[in-house]
Amino acid sequence: MEHLLIKPDPLNPRLTRSVSGIDHNGEAQEIRVVEERPLTIYLNSQEIVTAMTIGDYPEYLAVGFLRNQGMLLASDVITRVDFDEEVETVVVRTERKTDYEEKLKKKTRTSGCAVGTVFGDMMEGLDAVQLPATRLKTSWLYSLAHQINTMPSLYLTAGAIHGSVLCHEDVPLVYMEDVGRHNAVDKIAGWMMLEGETAGDKIMYTTGRLTSEMVIKTALMGIPTLASRSGFTAWGVEIARQVGLTLIGRMRGKRFICLSGEERLEWDADVNAVQDEPRKSVRKGKTK
């Protein structure tokens, strides 16, 4: 039977910190906030980027980042991944000799919540993507949303964090959180590459918006379904339709909107039996 392999770790003292301040009544308050630390990623002898991350799973983050940037190929043999906590670096070593000096010169700022950059051509490799027309039961969507929203998480403990969850049917398999949404997705990509996991039967659930970057990343990972609590951008929808990705957004309680791949939906859920979200698990991303 399938079960959750990686789940949020809200009790890990390395991931949150207690800070003191005052509230609106002028009273002293102590709250937990998430950590944010640099991690410099190397591919063989080349420094690629410094990521601001919460700091868990640095090996998955490095491998997934490099894979999603097209710097690690599906065929690459990874010989070692070394994380050095003290100097905050992770080095991914491959059999193949790599040199991305040219690619590093071309930068695209993506449209997430921070200065965003994708190296090289954002659309690179997208023409070759053939996503399988995997069926999607609406009962899975409701079950996944309920499980993910009510599970103990850094989000429920400290807020200010994004989550991405790799799912199979109605089972959440890998639930990653990070201060950067891209990092959460990259950690999943790294886990998939290192574990040799298949993509064509999976669902990606994210708490973030369905922007072009998120759609491209999911498609390049070979995952045919992307679902979110948040809203859409026009270009995200356009690319999803081009590559045949099922795109579900604005998932709240019984509501959702499907803007691509609607012919793959199986309407097996009784919508009237779906409960509204419990207030304490109402997430950010409360977009219309």
Add this chain to the structure above:
Amino acid sequence: MEHLLIKPDPLNPRLTRSVSGIDHNGEAQEIRVVEERPLTIYLNSQEIVTAMTIGDYPEYLAVGFLRNQGMLLASDVITRVDFDEEVETVVVRTERKTDYEEKLKKKTRTSGCAVGTVFGDMMEGLDAVQLPATRLKTSWLYSLAHQINTMPSLYLTAGAIHGSVLCHEDVPLVYMEDVGRHNAVDKIAGWMMLEGETAGDKIMYTTGRLTSEMVIKTALMGIPTLASRSGFTAWGVEIARQVGLTLIGRMRGKRFICLSGEERLEWDADVNAVQDEPRKSVRKGKTK
């Protein structure tokens, strides 16, 4: 009398698009979603970056991005800013000869919601920052939040967008929206530079999280107060305390938390008279 100089433009047909899909009942729906388009920024003859942006105010975005990256100095004389809509480029020209080849090699992914990059050293210039100990009345906070949350905006029309607002006391002056939070802030920085606006008496309000990047940007812009509906990261709090920035987060209805600069608050608001937020204006960022 002061008044709003730039406000959201939800009726501008260039900024949103109508797309069709189906909802949770299987019924056809037509919704508006925000646009997301590339804009390549040049400084003199050098290509610096391609930003994914909603596309309004390209000149402010380019100037503000370059200023916030330290590539335009406060002393720089801008001779021309040329936007070419067809090829989606904007070129900023200065009297001073510029060359940032070396700086472009050092990249830091920030912790926002997309792959984030800051060129050069993220903390560069922060040691020299001296923020004035500007007073902050709690009545201004409540008034600003109410005005900003109820004003017609792309957010209320289409969702999936961030807002940043430059304010003076209880007056919102410049309200920018963008698919990238960093873009909204950069557009404000560009407006301030081109209009020669002072910073020491201003308040920056953002819908996004108070991460290190957001705190550093606000401090480097010389703005002594940063307020948000969303939550904090530990490093964001640490830097705010180092540079003497007043940091207010988790602003919802009558609630807020102040984690830096609390001695500058003037408690002139009657908390019990502050109303809860109307439901239709409840924004994403509903973090705890």
